[in-house]
Amino acid sequence: MLPLRYTIRSVSVRSGSALLTVFGIALTVAVFGGIFALREGFASLYEVQGADDKIIYLRVGAGSEGESVLRRSDIETLIKERPEIARDTDGAPLAAAEAFLAVYMDKADGSGRTNVPLRGVQPMSIRMMEREGSVTLIEGRWPRWGSDEVVVGEPLTRRMAGCAMGDTITLNVVPFRVVGVFVHDGAQGGEVWGDVERMMEALDRPVFQRVIAQIVPGTDVPALAEELEQDERTPAKVQTEREYLAAQTGMLGTTLAVLASFLTLIMGASAMLGAMNTMLSSVAARTHEIGVLLAVGYGRAAIFFAFLIEAALLGALGGLLGILLTLSFNGIETGLTNWNTFTDVSLAFRVTPRLAVSSFLLAFGLGIVGGTLPALRASRMQPVEALRSL
Amino acid sequence: MRTPWRLAVRHLTTHWVRSGLTVTAMIFATFLLCFVISVVTSLAQAVDTAAANRLVVQSAVSLYVDLPLDYQAKIASIPGVAGSTKFQWFGGIYQDDSNFFAQFGVDEDVFFDLYGADMHLTAGPDGELFVPGGATGDAGSSRQGASEAVVQAAIEKAMAADRRACVIGSGLARDFGWEIGDTVPIIGRIFARSDGTPWEFTVVGIYEPAKSNVDDRTLFFRYDYLQEWLVEEGQTDAFGSGVYMVNVEPGADPAAVIAGIDGLFENGPQRTRTTTEAAFQSLFVSMLGNVPFFMGTIGGAIVIAAMFGVINTMLISAQQRRAEQGILKALGFSDGIVARLLVGEAVVLSLLGGAFGLLLAKGGEEPFRKVMGAQLPGYAVEWSTVALGAGVALLVGLIAGLGPAVGAMRISPVDALRSEG
Incomplete structure (x- = not known):
């Protein structure tokens, strides 16, 4: 086995070429890491969040809240009569009927309008979230029930115009005042909430979109879903909150993954060719040296691995640099439209440890794959011929 | 050297x-x-290829709020309005979510006046035309090479004769192999039938986009078919159209027409925001x-x-x-x-x-x-x-x-x- 020092020396001799290869690999890793960091940020809002002990009732056949319509009589029957809904110590059902509408808002950066989710909530909506600790009010107060007041998700105060404390959001012809700012650690973090009754009146839209409820422990949700689908009086589509949120990520999540894979595949192939080029030149320039090594008794395997390790080193350096690049946009906040709900989602790039590891492995792999052929070429040289070359 | x-x-x-x-x-x-x-x-x-003389009337509040049906007649009363059609998003699914494409309920009697210039209507690959109540393509060969005006007239007639009639884009015909005369099953999501069965539309015409901003994967059907069903289901409160497409008379000032329409509904019940087609489409770009x-x-x-x-x-x-x-x-x-x-x-x-x-x-x-x-x-x-x-x-x-x-x-x-x- 050749000492590792030999490999490191050899990389530093051709530092210019090695550095360019490392940069090429690093950029590939950064693009891969960047898009997946966006996907991770999106997934952390939807896939990871969502409780299994909360269920959502929608109209049969609706794919999302936006498509669902529940009448007042429906929601009253559901909340009052469904046996699977848990109750608090006072015997009140832990369930809330909510209205949902994507409304136009102007972006703060002046780049046009977008769809922001507006949710009409009931006192129990907020109580349930406070119970599970998913929501925190960081400024102001909750809206007074029965008045034209709203609270906004924290990212909206920065990303949308007219969404700060004290501002007024006009729905149709009714002005609603922003009286509080909340942080929600799930998909609802970028929403506007207000009294459902006031909102329905302002919007002239007397229907609800969903009922969300805490369920009695041990409820068989799949069986319940099947039963309610066929229910004579109030047929409804039932899913756990987790299932519901997971179903809302399909299009954007898949698009990001496909885009990242496609770009990585092609950029990766390109970076690998660069690594191969560098290694081939490294082998060619050291032909004489390889002859000497073979002559003094180093085995072919030792030579093969010396060059392969050199390539792997390039890959590893590229990987580390790439991860550093990716980390530089970790936490940066941005907005994307979730194509399942067609509403704006406030999210941040998230570089997870798992993503860092897979980025590194990708870079390492690019180095190895690019280095195999040159290393093979080096190890197959005839000592006499190699010595002859200068 | x-x-x-x-x-x-x-x-x-x-x-x-x-x-x-x-x-x-x-x-x-x-x-x-x-x-x-x-x-x-x-x-x-x-955005660049949108029609300059076409306006989009929609709710000022949300893309998802429908405008009442009586708005259409009121819009028609504004000077400079040449014609208008409902444009109701149907949001149905063909077989599976991954087959996503748009469907709109429109006024079939004015739709072609407004959109005829945006699309080349074709009578199917064999020149066949849909004959209401009869077999298709019976006069196939003789119709080959029929002028676009003739084809359009025939398709308009077929649309008028069958309330389930629809016109589809060439992209849909290509992707799903649909032909003239086929019945297309669409599962309603927003307008879900209570018995869970899909809606059925009959293809009477296929269009090829004449402009790059026209999607070749859209299905246009008759709004009154939807309305009829809403009546049957007792959902008359769901009457409405998400959007009204309005054509401006030649020579009329679009800005004045926009001001006229929005002024009419200033105090509700649903405030409107009328834009040019270009501005409407740029909205979707901004949403990205x-x-x-x-x-x-x-x-x-x-x-x-x-x-x-x-x-x-x-x-x-x-x-x-x-x-x-x-x-x-x-x-x-x-x-x-x-x-x-x-x-x-x-x-x-x-x-x-x-x-x-x-x-x-x-x-x-x-x-x-x-x-x-x-x-x-x-x-x-x-x-x-x-x-x-x-x-x-x-x-x-x-x-x-x-x-x-x-x-x-x-x-x-x-x-x-x-x-x-």
Whole structure:
């Protein structure tokens, strides 16, 4: 086995070429890491969040809240009569009927309008979230029930115009005042909430979109879903909150993954060719040296691995640099439209440890794959011929 | 002294592995660059081709709020309005979510007046026309080559005769194999039938977009079919249209018409926000958020990575050629010529790769449209994008050749001759 020092020396001799290869690999890793960091940020809002002990009732056949319509009589029957809904110590059902509408808002950066989710909530909506600790009010107060007041998700105060404390959001012809700012650690973090009754009146839209409820422990949700689908009086589509949120990520999540894979595949192939080029030149320039090594008794395997390790080193350096690049946009906040709900989602790039590891492995792999052929070429040289070359 | 270009060619062909690797890397880079730019331009391009005389009336509050049906007559009373049609998003699914495409309920009696110029109506591949209540294509051959006006008149008649009639885009006909006379089952989501059965529409015509902002994967059906069902289901409160498309009379001022319409509904029950079709479509681009910026960043990363690759090759190439450069200089070739050789070599490599990459991008336009038509309707690689790609390839070659070239100019012939290579 050749000492590792030999490999490191050899990389530093051709530092210019090695550095360019490392940069090429690093950029590939950064693009891969960047898009997946966006996907991770999106997934952390939807896939990871969502409780299994909360269920959502929608109209049969609706794919999302936006498509669902529940009448007042429906929601009253559901909340009052469904046996699977848990109750608090006072015997009140832990369930809330909510209205949902994507409304136009102007972006703060002046780049046009977008769809922001507006949710009409009931006192129990907020109580349930406070119970599970998913929501925190960081400024102001909750809206007074029965008045034209709203609270906004924290990212909206920065990303949308007219969404700060004290501002007024006009729905149709009714002005609603922003009286509080909340942080929600799930998909609802970028929403506007207000009294459902006031909102329905302002919007002239007397229907609800969903009922969300805490369920009695041990409820068989799949069986319940099947039963309610066929229910004579109030047929409804039932899913756990987790299932519901997971179903809302399909299009954007898949698009990001496909885009990242496609770009990585092609950029990766390109970076690998660069690594191969560098290694081939490294082998060619050291032909004489390889002859000497073979002559003094180093085995072919030792030579093969010396060059392969050199390539792997390039890959590893590229990987580390790439991860550093990716980390530089970790936490940066941005907005994307979730194509399942067609509403704006406030999210941040998230570089997870798992993503860092897979980025590194990708870079390492690019180095190895690019280095195999040159290393093979080096190890197959005839000592006499190699010595002859200068 | 003339530049010995043959030397450069010999270098490229002798080290064909290296040249090949570099050219391949450039192919990938140029292709990807064109792809990301095209994604952005395709998204934006719909806006440029929108009809100037068409206005979109929608709720000022939300894309999802329907406007009452009586708004249509009120809109018609505004001076300068030539005609209007409902445009109700149906949001149904064919078999599976992944087959997503748009369906709109429209007023079939005015729809073709408004949209006739945006689409070429075809009577099916065999020239067959739908005959209400009878077999299709019975007069097929004689109708072949029928003028568009005749085809449109026949399709309008068929639409009028069957309340379940629909017109589909050529993209849908291609992707799902639908033909004239077929019954198309669509599962309602917003308008879900209580018995869970799909809606059924009969294809009476196929259109080919005449403008690039018209999607070839849309189904237009009769609004009154939807309305009839809402009555049956007792959902008369769901009457409405998300959007009214309004044509402005020739010579009328669109701005005045917009002000007239929005003024009419200033105090509710639903405030409206009337825009030109272009502004309406740019809304969807604005909803994409930072996507164009992301794409731009990625494009930049790709170009820089590709440039590193070519620079790398040229560095290696120059390194191995020190001795030769010494000989050239010793023979009296000027520094300029030695440098020119290196730059020329780099430019040939990157332009060669660039040319193939551009060919791939332009040639891949059609297949890509077929695969991703639902996500990215109207994907097109503009010629300006191709020109940009070529410019970038040239620039990459120049920059990549310049570094080693400067090095080669500086080195003294004696030092160069002494170096191994």
